[in-house]
Amino acid sequence: xxxxxxxxxxxxxxxxxxxxxxxxxxxxxxxxxxxxxxxxxxxxxxxxxxxxxxxxxxxxxxxxxxxxxxxxxxxxxxxxxxxxxxxxxxxxxxxxxxxxxxxxxxxxxxxxxxxxxxxxxxxxxxxxxxxxxxxxxxxxxxxxxxxxxxxxxxxxxxxxxxxxxxxxxxxxxxxxxxxxxxxxxxxxxxxxxxxxxxxxxxxxxxxxxxxxxxxxxxxxxxxxxxxxxxxxxxxxxxxxxxxxxxxxxxxxxxxxxxxxxxxxxxxxxxxxxxxxxxxxxxxxxxxxxxxxxxxxxxxxxxxxx
Numbered sequence: 001x002x003x004x005x006x007x008x009x010x011x012x013x014x015x016x017x018x019x020x021x022x023x024x025x026x027x028x029x030x031x032x033x034x035x036x037x038x039x040x041x042x043x044x045x046x047x048x049x050x051x052x053x054x055x056x057x058x059x060x061x062x063x064x065x066x067x068x069x070x071x072x073x074x075x076x077x078x079x080x081x082x083x084x085x086x087x088x089x090x091x092x093x094x095x096x097x098x099x100x101x102x103x104x105x106x107x108x109x110x111x112x113x114x115x116x117x118x119x120x121x122x123x124x125x126x127x128x129x130x131x132x133x134x135x136x137x138x139x140x141x142x143x144x145x146x147x148x149x150x151x152x153x154x155x156x157x158x159x160x161x162x163x164x165x166x167x168x169x170x171x172x173x174x175x176x177x178x179x180x181x182x183x184x185x186x187x188x189x190x191x192x193x194x195x196x197x198x199x200x201x202x203x204x205x206x207x208x209x210x211x212x213x214x215x216x217x218x219x220x221x222x223x224x225x226x227x228x229x230x231x232x233x234x235x236x237x238x239x240x241x242x243x244x245x246x247x248x249x250x251x252x253x254x255x256x257x258x259x260x261x262x263x264x265x266x267x268x269x270x271x272x273x274x275x276x277x278x279x280x281x282x283x284x285x286x287x288x289x290x291x292x293x294x295x296x297x298x299x300x301x302x303x304x305x
Contacts, residue, residue, distance in 0.1 A: 018075075023069055025066030057191075072088075113188070117183055170244030170267070174216075174220075190203055209296055260300035
């Protein structure tokens with residue numbers, strides 16, 4: 001018997017944020033599925049458990065996006081960094097091989113819970129993408145309307161690579177920073193679990209700003225070692241007035257144009273160490289610093305111009 005509804009690949013999909021149109025440079029989307037909470041009952045004299053679903057929850061969604069993500073998603077991330085939270089609605093729409101909408105997931109009152117910056121490495125040739133996770137209060141399935149899901153995603157953005165970056169930390173030398181480990185800004189979300197409700201409202205609970213781990217060429221070791229001595233040993237830099245500001249800058253293909261940045265406020269030193277020694281190694285000698293940061297701001301210059 002012939003099938004009238006044919007299957008289609010998973011590669012035709014878009015994420016819409018705030019009803020403004022598709023998010024650009026979207027590499028991958030996962031999540032927003034439903035999962036039940038299972039209750040078990042141990043009843044005697046039978047040794048078989050009785051089970052039932054006590055409630056359910058919508059699992060987080062995660063979008064993997066490039067720096068040309070589109071203004072709506074950028075505004076959502078920026079507002080979350082600035083205020084600690086910002087709720088949005090949107091939809092994930094799947095299309096067939098002709099990019100005609102076949103199904104959609106609509107979400108409401110979603111809060112960003114995590115933004116992850118990839119590892120920045122001067123020796124990498126990989127394209128750079130952010131992972132943006134969010135939790136929604138409500139999600140609904142719907143049939144697609146057959147419309148073309150290809151739409152205007154905003155002005156074109158230059159490709160950003162993991163090797164194209166620079167770092168600034170106070171007046172310390174940072175031109176030889178080789179790597180910045182991946183890090184995640186996070187906002188925990190607490191559900192308001194009320195007995196008569198099935199789907200709970202969700203509220204921001206706490207923002208967690210990550211530490212930063214940098215590997216730096218030994219050519220800049222002495223200024224950092226002097227700073228570490230004054231910070232840890234002589235006790236001259238334990239006050240807030242000695243904390244620094246800085247930036248992690250995302251650079252264009254020419255490594256001069258600034259595509260965006262994460263600004264760093266109230267930065268201090270947590271750890272200072274030389275990397276391991278290895279006989280007959282051809283690796284460049286480096287040292288490692290770990291820094292705490294009290295506040296971060298997310299900026300893409302194309303949308304803030």
